[in-house]
Amino acid sequence: MSDPTSSPRWADVAAADPVGPEGVHARVRVTPDRDLNREGDYVLYWMTSARRLHWNHALDRALAWCVESDRPLVILEALRAGYDFASHRLHRFVMDGMAEKVAAPLPRGVTYFPYVETSTGSGAGLLETLMEKAVVVVGDDFPTFFLPNMLAAAAARSPVRLEVVDGNGLLPMRLPGKAYPSAYHFRRFLQKSLPDWLDLGPESDPFTGWTPRSPAALPESVDRRWPPARSDQLLSPSFLADLPIDPGVAPVPYAGGEEPGARLLDRFLRERLPRYAQDGNHPDREAVSQLSPYLHFGHVSAYQVFAGVAGAEGWTPLRLGEDASGKREGWWGMGESAEAFLEQLITWRELGFNMSYNQPGHREFKSLPDWARATLGEHREDPRAPQYDKSAFEAAETHDPVWNAAQRELLTSGRIHNYLRMLWGKKILEWSESPETALTTMLELNDRFAVDGRDPNSYSGIFWILGRYDRPWPERAVYGKVRSMSSERTRKKVDLENWLEEHGG
Numbered sequence: 001m002s003d004p005t006s007s008p009r010w011a012d013v014a015a016a017d018p019v020g021p022e023g024v025h026a027r028v029r030v031t032p033d034r035d036l037n038r039e040g041d042y043v044l045y046w047m048t049s050a051r052r053l054h055w056n057h058a059l060d061r062a063l064a065w066c067v068e069s070d071r072p073l074v075i076l077e078a079l080r081a082g083y084d085f086a087s088h089r090l091h092r093f094v095m096d097g098m099a100e101k102v103a104a105p106l107p108r109g110v111t112y113f114p115y116v117e118t119s120t121g122s123g124a125g126l127l128e129t130l131m132e133k134a135v136v137v138v139g140d141d142f143p144t145f146f147l148p149n150m151l152a153a154a155a156a157r158s159p160v161r162l163e164v165v166d167g168n169g170l171l172p173m174r175l176p177g178k179a180y181p182s183a184y185h186f187r188r189f190l191q192k193s194l195p196d197w198l199d200l201g202p203e204s205d206p207f208t209g210w211t212p213r214s215p216a217a218l219p220e221s222v223d224r225r226w227p228p229a230r231s232d233q234l235l236s237p238s239f240l241a242d243l244p245i246d247p248g249v250a251p252v253p254y255a256g257g258e259e260p261g262a263r264l265l266d267r268f269l270r271e272r273l274p275r276y277a278q279d280g281n282h283p284d285r286e287a288v289s290q291l292s293p294y295l296h297f298g299h300v301s302a303y304q305v306f307a308g309v310a311g312a313e314g315w316t317p318l319r320l321g322e323d324a325s326g327k328r329e330g331w332w333g334m335g336e337s338a339e340a341f342l343e344q345l346i347t348w349r350e351l352g353f354n355m356s357y358n359q360p361g362h363r364e365f366k367s368l369p370d371w372a373r374a375t376l377g378e379h380r381e382d383p384r385a386p387q388y389d390k391s392a393f394e395a396a397e398t399h400d401p402v403w404n405a406a407q408r409e410l411l412t413s414g415r416i417h418n419y420l421r422m423l424w425g426k427k428i429l430e431w432s433e434s435p436e437t438a439l440t441t442m443l444e445l446n447d448r449f450a451v452d453g454r455d456p457n458s459y460s461g462i463f464w465i466l467g468r469y470d471r472p473w474p475e476r477a478v479y480g481k482v483r484s485m486s487s488e489r490t491r492k493k494v495d496l497e498n499w500l501e502e503h504g505g
Helices: 058-070 087-104 126-131 147-157 182-195 220-225 236-240 258-279 292-296 300-315 337-358 369-378 389-393 400-413 418-431 435-449 454-467 485-492 497-503
Strands: 028-030 042-047 073-079 110-116 133-140 162-165
Touching: 042 058, 042 126, 058 073, 058 133, 058 162, 058 337, 058 454, 073 087, 073 126, 073 400, 087 110, 087 236, 126 133, 126 147, 133 147, 147 162, 182 337, 258 292, 258 300, 258 337, 292 454, 300 337, 337 454, 389 435, 400 418, 400 435, 400 485, 400 497, 418 454, 418 485, 435 454
Parallel strands: 042 073, 042 133, 073 110, 133 162
Antiparallel strands: 028 162
16 A cells, blocks of 8 residues: 655645644645645535544634635535445445534535445546635545545646645644554653644634635536435435445444434443443443544544543643653543543554554554564464364354354444454464464454444554564464463453353354
């Protein structure tokens, strides 16, 4: 996979750029050889990964251009059919959010254009046609899956200035300047750098103060050739069934969108956050946030979640610790559970984005640390009994009821409890013919079935299974010096009897 951050078509926005709040420039990359079209009819926001109308840096940037140019805003949210692992599950989750936006009371002068490909490639030309009449195009930056190549291709074709805005985390991805090898070293960098960014979050309600404008007049060919999806279509099972995507991965039993994500966040803050540190590793105690699908598809913002945690704690930046030595506890000046959760939301999640942004080959086996590749190679010929192929793993047909339950949870709900996901990966490594085969199996099962798959955070979890971000442990068969896990120890360590009854089959 190529990384557009290294492409000559991209450049950082100059500090003298007149648009946007102070500090925004670290989040913005532009095509250096394209100018604004001052005669354009509208500002175009191409919404691809931050699929929300609140807490959105890219939307804030687009609205700032509307103010500067005195033009209306067009928001294009398009859903392709031909990407890898496109399925009823993933499309349903995204289309829930699209239907929500269609129903949203947008102010005059803001046009939302939802488009769903009804045949593979039928959306070709839509973005370019809308670009032709735009003053400037603003898009979302995202460092993995097919999105970097898609952004690079759009940059090559855009007739006007194209900006992509990083709204992925609290810290801009480009700021560290390198990939960090461990959570400890990355945490030290965060503790030194993050205080300057905590009050530079996106607007919770970006349309406050919006001056009404005449709606944009779109090119006549757009509605005729690419009719926008209607709300009834977006919510229709028959419309979904007719799309050229995988019907074998069924929708999950929870809805996508900003409102469901916000309700889930509110429930977590009220009912689960106070006991997160004690209960988070125990599936039966139901203390995890379950926000990762909404973070992945951009229906919820990391800043939004952080603001919720800070509000629940009655926290202000004045409580930040001064010791930026990389310690996990105490730096935030929050309670034990809040700090444990922020370790996941910020340190570990943004560590994954750090790797994806700075290492184009982050999904390849060769990206593992040297010691991990060496020790796995030394144990390549170790007997593996039992041994399963991908089809057995996918069908949850192993000898281990705990592992099978984790896989069934993935198949039915599109996610695995955080602690069990680690065991899930470790046993795939142990029961596969080679570590490379294990990686291929994990990536495919994750990207096909997990609603939060195809994401830097899930990739960092998968590669942690194989030694990334970890250290050598006492040597043993198959694993070498890579950390091992067992179902027997897991059953003794965490409460999962109710979870087993639900997913055990």
